[in-house]
Amino acid sequence: MPHYKVLIVDDSKTVHTELKSILSEINFESEDLEIEQAYGYEDFRKIFVPEKYALVMTDLVMEKDDSGIEVINHIRHICNDSRTRIVLMTANPEKIPPDLLTRDYDINAYIDKNKTSDFMTKLTVISMLKTYKDICSLEKAMTSLEKIVKEAPEMNLSELLINAFFQIRTFLSLRDSKLNITSEIFVNGERIFPPKNIRVENHYLPNQYNYKINIKHNAVKFSLYTSRDLKAFESAYVNSLLKNIESAFVQKEGFDVEDEFVLMISKLVEARSEETGEHVNRVSEIAKFLAQLSGHSSRDVKLIHGAAALHDIGKVGIPDYILNKPAKLDDKEFAIMKEHTLIGFELLRNSSLKIFQLGAVIALEHHERWDGTGYPYGLEGEQITLESRIVQIADVFEALTQDRCYRPPWPLEKAIEYMNDMKGKQFDPWLIELFNKHLREFVQIVQDKQDEEAN
Known part of the structure; x- marks a missing residue:
């Protein structure tokens, strides 16, 4: 029986016929896809079962102009299904809600029916199935790891x-x-x-x-x-x-699992990106030092060191074509990229291991900003946990000083200037003061890690 189920939600029989024809040509992981159909939101609601489908492809405009949004809301917020991948399709882009790119809709890809080709549709579907498979594999691995560690004796x-x-x-x-x-x-x-x-x-x-x-x-x-x-x-x-x-x-x-072991897990996930699996090493070391400076106990510093490595673990659910795009993301791609915070939180939040519990919070909040303009929830100031504020500084400083697929590294002076320009805007002012007081040590951490990697 096929493992990968796809549900098409559209009020056009022609679209169903065309999509079924395209999807029937896809063989993923040596399996044909099993395709089910719904002809509108009400029809969808009758047959949808949470986490039954790898992918739901839904039209935007059906019984109503926002029926597709109702489908998405039903999956994500009524059924609390964060695993199923969702593709939003439309032939009426002018009817896309204006807040679609800023609100927590958790859409994983878009298809403009007026512009897409059979080839691009196949690529999109295969990309969604790959991220679905990776999310399921990581969830399974995390559950297995927790069982092994907690029940070992x-x-x-x-x-x-x-x-x-x-x-x-x-x-x-x-x-x-x-x-x-x-x-x-x-x-x-x-x-x-x-x-x-x-x-x-x-x-x-x-x-x-x-x-x-x-x-x-x-x-x-x-x-x-x-x-x-x-x-x-x-x-x-x-x-x-x-x-x-x-x-x-x-x-x-x-x-509880050792922080160094969590670092190894994170590197395995991070290495999927073309940035580098060493990114987590540098972020963890910077966060560790900043945690020491901010007065955390040695035990908590160790916990932050490991949990910091999990900040981007949700990128396992982001398609490769977005993750490794060698140019600036457009608005729709960036909206998809932002979902890695929610994916990471969902992957880790139910763990009984302290390091994963803290990792869940950091994964969720490390793109929130001091002034409240961050994502996913627009938290501000001390609404953001201190550990997440620490990791954000570590993450941004590391990213600015390293080569990325979409830009070369910034000169050190420019990166430091940016960190200070964002004091009280993106970053906690107190933490930036600590950063400035110990700037030489932070720079040395980055340089030492680079030397280690080169050797």
């Missing part, structure tokens, strides 16, 4: 290690869906996975990586076989996960 050792392998495979596949990866797991020299009665043939995978830990006085050897070389940070992620499992058995009560 009570879990059967074999079950725990096998779950760890599937966790690793899911996370590494976020960056590279074509990566083929298998595993052999040994406890005290005896293979527990795959089961001993199954013949293992890993010779077709050219790369082998071995990791060793000790759990409850058991010597564990974790072997991975991969179709390509693992990047240094991918291998570091595997090692960090296994070390976190090892630590969970020792500490047991009140254990």
Whole structure:
């Protein structure tokens, strides 16, 4: 049975016929799409089931000029379905509500029926399915990670290690869906996975990586076989996960994942962007130092260091063509990009792990501004959590001083001038004063991280 379901909502039978013909030619992840149809908002409301569909493609003007907006509102705010991707289609762009680009509609793509081609429609649909798949994979990986970390001391050792392998495979596949990866797991020299009665043939995978830990006085050897070389940070992620499992058995009560491990997770997600997976390293280090200066305890500084790395995790739900566009985004593209704050919050908010709970707040608020002109909710001043204000300064300063796909890095003097021009506008004035007092150290953090990456 097809895994990817698409719901077309349009009052034109001709449009349904044309779209079905186009979508029938798409084969995604070796599966044909399953297509369902609704002929207006009321028809849609009768058949829609939350999180059943990978994609809903809705016309704007149907029974009413804003029927498409009613469809979107029903999905996002009545059903609280943040996973399903939504494409808004219209042949009447003049009827698009004027606040569409500024309000929290959470639309993931637009199709102008007057200008699109079959090819562009296919590209849009495939892009939406990719982001849907990535969001589902990340949600699954986060849930699995939390289960492993929180329940490790009570879990059967074999079950725990096998779950760890599937966790690793899911996370590494976020960056590279074509990566083929298998595993052999040994406890005290005896293979527990795959089961001993199954013949293992890993010779077709050219790369082998071995990791060793000790759990409850058991010597564990974790072997991975991969179709390509693992990047240094991918291998570091595997090692960090296994070390976190090892630590969970020792500490047991009140254990939370290490900030360095969260950094590895964030780099895996960030590497999907053409900016660089090292962005999270630099932002986390700047945020850590600013948190120290602002009087946070050493424990909270450590928490902020890790949670800061999660600020852009919602970009997993942003299409590649927007994420890596080598030019300024237009208004509609920017409206889609802004949704990464809400996506990140939704991905993390239900976690029982403190570092993810703080990460959810930072993901949501790191584009809010001191003067209230930010997004997604226009919070101002101290309505924005202090941790989010800290990460915003770290994020902006790092971004200005680094190369991006849409512009070269700014000269250091220009970046510092911008930070001060935005004091009391974009940034917390008190934090900018701390930034200025310790400017040399902040610059050194960026330069040191650049030197590390170059080496």
